[in-house]
Ligand SMILES: NC(=O)C1=CN([C@@H]2O[C@H](COP(=O)(O)OP(=O)(O)OC[C@H]3O[C@@H](n4cnc5c(N)ncnc54)[C@H](O)[C@@H]3O)[C@@H](O)[C@H]2O)C=CC1
């Protein structure tokens with residue numbers, strides 16, 4: 001019997017993951033809180049606001065009632081923006097408690113929750129599966145939805161403390177263009193995924209200001225160094241940061257013109273205001289909220305994160321980007337490693 005998978009969030013990534021799973025033979029339902037989008041998906045099999053020029057398989061059914069969407073699902077995949085994941089998870093948790101439903105819980109979003117500084121597997125554990133938190137999984141890696149939509153080669157990782165859950169999900173997602181590895185370092189995978197969006201904002205800003213390739217390589221490399229410093233302070237495996245959810249995702253997000261974070265940074269670099277950029281994008285720019293969470297975490301834990309600090313000050317304290325760059329470049333000299 002086909003695996004039944006409920007996908008919560010019908011933005012660009014939720015939609016394309018739905019297609020991958022549908023092509024692989026799973027029974028896929030997708031939930032959106034927007035009834036207009038549900039209607040478009042079911043009647044026209046398109047999702048024009050989020051994925052242009054794409055037609056969905058007629059076997060993917062969309063729902064605006066979350067309880068119907070998750071009914072009997074073997075797996076529930078969260079792909080809503082980070083900052084709304086808790087509210088959606090709370091609804092799911094309440095339904096599962098009432099009905100006694102059991103399912104593998106997975107997310108594919110990339111961010112840190114503001115104020116709590118929780119990673120999303122922590123949010124899901126708190127809201128849905130406090131007694132079963134090791135079975136929660138995360139799918140992450142360099143994976144622009146636009147490339148996956150045209151079946152371009154994509155490699156990702158599924159991380160879970162539960163090897164059985166990770167291997168089951170690996171099999172569900174794998175095909176000849178979408179290759180999935182497993183990893184047991186949930187902390188490292190989630191921190192790498194969340195914080196690379198801050199680096200992508202910075203890379204876009206450098207581009208918008210006309211900086212060259214050396215500057216972009218420097219930002220990505222030193223960005224990875226500070227992500228690793230924060231991640232290992234939480235117990236992440238340092239090797240995770242040279243993997244798909246670390247350097248891999250920095251490379252794609254900090255260079256791809258499809259990246260929402262890169263595009264947002266580029267527009268900031270060209271002189272637009274943050275509110276203008278957010279309004280024009282009409283899709284989530286995860287790095288904006290995560291920059292604040294990561295900056296506050298770095299302060300709380302006494303971890304030096306100059307790039308995150310500079311970007312935080314540009315986004316939230318009106319520091320000019322050129323002044324932020326000058327500050328970062330003229331700090332005292334440091335040893336590269338350590
Ligand atoms: N787009 C991409 O290529 C990739 C995105 N991701 C991650 O996936 C997550 C989702 O990203 P996208 O699909 O790109 O975002 P998006 O902006 O395209 O779509 C977000 C979806 O969430 C829904 N939504 C917004 N507010 C909501 C609320 N309050 N309650 C319920 N649903 C709400 C929207 O209606 C929309 O369907 C993000 O964390 C992103 O970092 C990860 C890998 C690739």
Ligand SMILES: O=C(CO)COP(=O)(O)O
Nearest residue numbers: 141142143144259260261
């Ligand atoms: O995470 C992504 C690719 O791996 C997508 O990044 P954006 O949200 O910046 O488009």
